[in-house]
Amino acid sequence: MARININGQTVEVDADGATPLLWVLREYLDLTGTKFGCGVGECGACTVHVNGEAVRSCVVPLESVSESDAVVSIEGLSQDGTHPIQKAWLELDVPQCGYCQPGMIMAASALLAKNPTPTDKEIDEQVTNICRCGTYNRVRAGIHRAAGEKA
Amino acid sequence: MTTTLNLTRRGFMVIGGAVGLTLGMRIPLDGRDSAHASPGYPEEINAWVVVKPDETVVIRIARSEMGQGTLTGLAQLVAEELDCDWSNVTTEYPTPATNLERGRIWKSFSTGGSRGIRESHQYVREGGAAAREMLIEAAASAWGVPKGECSAKKGVITHAASGQTTTYGKVAGAAAKLAVPEDVKLKDPKDWTIAGKPLKRLDTAEKLTGKQIYGADLKLPGMLNAAIKQCPVFGGKVKSFDADAVKSMPGVKKVVAVEDYAVAVVADKWWQAKTALDALPIEWDEGENADVSSASIAEFLNEGLSAKEAFIGNKVGDADAAIAKAAKKIEAVYSYPYQNHATMEPMNATAKWTEDRCEVWCPTQNGEAALAACAEAAGLPPQQCEVYKLHLGGGFGRRGAFHDYVRQAVLIAQNFPGTPVKLLWTREEDMTQGRYHPVTHCKLTAGLDADGNMVAFRVRISGQSILAGAMPQRLKDGADPITFQCYAPKGDHSISYSFPDLLVDHAMRNPHVPPGFWRGVNANHNTIYTECFLDEVAHATGKDPLEFRLALMENYPKNQAVLKAVAERAGWGKPAAEGVHRGLAQCTAFGSHIAACAEVSVTGGKLKIHRIVAATDSGYAVNPQQIEAQVEGSFVYGLSAMLYGACTVKQGRIEQTNFDSYVVMRMAEMPKVETIVMPSGGFWGGVGEPTIAVAAPAVLNALFAATGKRIRSLPLSKHDLSS
Ligand code: FES
Numbered sequence: 008m009a010r011i012n013i014n015g016q017t018v019e020v021d022a023d024g025a026t027p028l029l030w031v032l033r034e035y036l037d038l039t040g041t042k043f044g045c046g047v048g049e050c051g052a053c054t055v056h057v058n059g060e061a062v063r064s065c066v067v068p069l070e071s072v073s074e075s076d077a078v079v080s081i082e083g084l085s086q087d088g089t090h091p092i093q094k095a096w097l098e099l100d101v102p103q104c105g106y107c108q109p110g111m112i113m114a115a116s117a118l119l120a121k122n123p124t125p126t127d128k129e130i131d132e133q134v135t136n137i138c139r140c141g142t143y144n145r146v147r148a149g150i151h152r153a154a155g156e157k158a
Numbered sequence: 159m160t161t162t163l164n165l166t167r168r169g170f171m172v173i174g175g176a177v178g179l180t181l182g183m184r185i186p187l188d189g190r191d192s193a194h195a196s197p198g199y200p201e202e203i204n205a206w207v208v209v210k211p212d213e214t215v216v217i218r219i220a221r222s223e224m225g226q227g228t229l230t231g232l233a234q235l236v237a238e239e240l241d242c243d244w245s246n247v248t249t250e251y252p253t254p255a256t257n258l259e260r261g262r263i264w265k266s267f268s269t270g271g272s273r274g275i276r277e278s279h280q281y282v283r284e285g286g287a288a289a290r291e292m293l294i295e296a297a298a299s300a301w302g303v304p305k306g307e308c309s310a311k312k313g314v315i316t317h318a319a320s321g322q323t324t325t326y327g328k329v330a331g332a333a334a335k336l337a338v339p340e341d342v343k344l345k346d347p348k349d350w351t352i353a354g355k356p357l358k359r360l361d362t363a364e365k366l367t368g369k370q371i372y373g374a375d376l377k378l379p380g381m382l383n384a385a386i387k388q389c390p391v392f393g394g395k396v397k398s399f400d401a402d403a404v405k406s407m408p409g410v411k412k413v414v415a416v417e418d419y420a421v422a423v424v425a426d427k428w429w430q431a432k433t434a435l436d437a438l439p440i441e442w443d444e445g446e447n448a449d450v451s452s453a454s455i456a457e458f459l460n461e462g463l464s465a466k467e468a469f470i471g472n473k474v475g476d477a478d479a480a481i482a483k484a485a486k487k488i489e490a491v492y493s494y495p496y497q498n499h500a501t502m503e504p505m506n507a508t509a510k511w512t513e514d515r516c517e518v519w520c521p522t523q524n525g526e527a528a529l530a531a532c533a534e535a536a537g538l539p540p541q542q543c544e545v546y547k548l549h550l551g552g553g554f555g556r557r558g559a560f561h562d563y564v565r566q567a568v569l570i571a572q573n574f575p576g577t578p579v580k581l582l583w584t585r586e587e588d589m590t591q592g593r594y595h596p597v598t599h600c601k602l603t604a605g606l607d608a609d610g611n612m613v614a615f616r617v618r619i620s621g622q623s624i625l626a627g628a629m630p631q632r633l634k635d636g637a638d639p640i641t642f643q644c645y646a647p648k649g650d651h652s653i654s655y656s657f658p659d660l661l662v663d664h665a666m667r668n669p670h671v672p673p674g675f676w677r678g679v680n681a682n683h684n685t686i687y688t689e690c691f692l693d694e695v696a697h698a699t700g701k702d703p704l705e706f707r708l709a710l711m712e713n714y715p716k717n718q719a720v721l722k723a724v725a726e727r728a729g730w731g732k733p734a735a736e737g738v739h740r741g742l743a744q745c746t747a748f749g750s751h752i753a754a755c756a757e758v759s760v761t762g763g764k765l766k767i768h769r770i771v772a773a774t775d776s777g778y779a780v781n782p783q784q785i786e787a788q789v790e791g792s793f794v795y796g797l798s799a800m801l802y803g804a805c806t807v808k809q810g811r812i813e814q815t816n817f818d819s820y821v822v823m824r825m826a827e828m829p830k831v832e833t834i835v836m837p838s839g840g841f842w843g844g845v846g847e848p849t850i851a852v853a854a855p856a857v858l859n860a861l862f863a864a865t866g867k868r869i870r871s872l873p874l875s876k877h878d879l880s881s
């Protein structure tokens with residue numbers, strides 16, 4: 008029985024230690040906001056925060072996460088969708104199909120936490136998630152807007 | 159009996175034995191009594207509109223939302239005619255079986271070809287207008303006044319003479335009992351206050367918090383999970399597999415053959431199913447296509463470039479004769495590779511089967527086609543089946559004409575009567591079992607007169623027909639009419655240049671790789687062929703590419719208008735920033751006229767796309783903000799395809815298995831996009847797809863201006879731009 012700290016709560020999970028954190032969240036904890044896109048760390052749909060770092064959870068085995076690691080998924084980013092990134096996303100109508108957006112939002116919020124006013128270049132380097140609907144320009148504008156609000 | 163499953167506000171609730179859900183809509187518990195037996199559909203004003211006592215207006219949407227904004231756009235059209243308060247509007251999907259039961263009252267559910275709005279605007283607006291008339295009539299008869307003296311605005315009905323007012327919610331019950339009027343008058347689009355406005359989408363909030371449930375996220379009580387492997391060579395079969403080797407692995411319930419070409423493992427959790435499937439020894443009978451390669455396909459297509467037999471798509475005069483006697487001839491051969499849709503959400507479907515009923519929950523671009531696939535696989539009449547549409551994590555054509563994943567889910571679920579089973583493909587399956595953008599080669603020839611005017615145009619397309627692979631019943635005497643998108647004599651995909659002598663024909667060559675409708679369809683490569691080639695001719699004859707095009711477009715003033723608009727906005731003819739070069743492209747596709755001007759630079763062999771200006775004339779613009787989003791998104795799709803998109807074939811199978819080998823564009827490469835929405839009125843064009851077609855040729859033409867290199871085969875990533 009593994010113990011992990013997810014969205015501020017410690018929970019027990021009866022899963023094989025090799026199970027990726029993504030599937031622990033989705034199938035054992037019913038946190039399906041974190042998406043499966045590729046399973047190989049390429050697309051970022053599965054991005055969560057581990058101790059504040061944006062991490063691609065499809066390539067993180069459960070056994071590598073300890074109870075002292077704070078895991079935050081999209082469901083735990085804010086109480087009711089009020090994180091500055093979520094508010095900016097709503098104002099700019101960023102999502103299209105929306106499937107990549109939890110990962111985008113987690114990547115963008117991790118970036119802002121470290122770098123409150125990122126440049127375009129820093130955004131390019133830190134937010135490398137794939138969006139097949141093509142929301143990139145609005146994602147960028149959303150990050151700048153959220154940065155402006157926080158600054 | 160019906161129950162409400164509200165996914166959107168209260169999370170996912172499960173009531174009773176069966177579960178259905180679609181955007182917080184009413185779902186019948188067993189499907190059969192859903193359509194409150196006629197004449198009693200007591201909750202609805204008519205099929206399109208439900209008004210609740212609390213003034214909530216529920217608008218029924220038959221087409222699927224997959225990110226393109228159709229849900230919001232269609233709701234705007236209904237709400238406009240209904241004259242309701244937009245802030246009270248919510249939406250729901252009627253189910254395909256209910257449509258069947260009610261004589262297809264919502265008509266088509268198909269969401270493809272950028273047709274969601276342009277095909278249904280008339281009858282959805284009539285639905286809204288009829289409901290408004292019924293609500294007014296109900297109020298008028300309660301007041302005992304003529305209904306002609308009453309008016310409605312924002313959900314409030316007023317009888318000006320007596321000063322009485324009431325609301326839609328208060329009279330909805332009475333209105334629902336009235337007959338639906340047949341002849342209703344629609345508003346002049348210039349009087350629109352909801353439609354035509356850049357309103358926010360209705361479906362954003364849940365997408366920001368992880369609450370939006372996609373097909374891949376569905377969880378039903380007692381549900382099992384399945385992972386599948388299909389023979390990697392198209393047309394191949396399973397020879398054998400050793401179920402005993404994995405049956406005691408954690409969670410595994412069963413290893414099942416799916417027809418003769420696939421094997422699935424069913425387990426408690428999907429990750430367990432996938433882990434066991436990876437460990438399962440499978441032997442394939444790869445069949446007759448095991449030796450096919452990209453090179454052998456190219457050879458097959460090349461032969462078609464000079465073949466005698468071909469289907470004619472457009473013919474004016476005698477192009478071959480005109481070219482034979484032309485003062486000068488210019489010729490070039492282009493080609494376009496296979497590409498995968500690569501929707502962010504891999505294919506999936508959940509099925510629950512019993513001997514007399516089968517239900518499917520899935521992302522689909524066509525609920526009715528999904529229902530048909532479900533019924534066929536279940537061996538049941540469609541009346542005993544139901545499909546609940548879930549939000550799509552992307553469609554792009556993959557989830558419209560093909561419901562292979564639905565069929566598989568039903569066949570797997572038949573092994574567990576009464577138990578829902580969710581089938582989810584790995585990305586590797588999604589990449590290697592696609593319905594690919596077809597491959598074509600194209601030889602283009604221009605005949606020039608002594609003054610360098612282009613007087614004859616000859617286009618020979620050789621390659622794959624989507625219809626032959628996907629819908630052979632739609633071939634016309636063996637020919638595939640959609641092959642000629644953007645070359646057709648008239649219609650939604652008309653050619654937009656005139657030549658005294660013109661011939662466009664198609665030597666159909668169908669390799670074994672299954673083709674599909676891929677966002678933009680045949681407009682994508684055909685526009686690259688025409689627009690890059692005409693650019694070649696303009697440069698070869700020393701003409702300005704803008705002036706050269708405009709001179710050939712006199713019969714196409716709407717195309718001229720969009721082309722001039724992008725040229726002007728981009729500053730065509732004026733100097734660009736140091737090192738920056740421009741390129742143009744235009745066409746008519748999906749009923750809209752579009753043009754683009756790209757600005758690029760190339761430094762040290764590296765291309766940078768700085769900016770693209772795009773103009774769209776879709777006749778009417780139902781939501782300009784969503785059109786902008788679609789243009790931006792379509793450029794990502796089109797530029798991704800141009801930069802990296804290629805599925806290559808080796809030993810009969812697709813070589814690219816995930817996003818590490820099938821590379822797609824990311825944020826760092828995304829140019830600035832400026833969109834000019836310029837609806838000229840009088841027609842309804844699509845917006846989800848057309849602009850893809852101009853993205854690549856505009857950039858390739860700018861690239862030529864920058865480097866002198868003419869790119870005639872894609873993707874660009876295989877070309878060296880440094881020398
Ligand atoms: S699913 Fe984890 S990076 Fe794609």
Ligand code: FES
Binds near residue numbers: 102106552
């Ligand atoms: S919004 Fe659809 S993949 Fe990003």
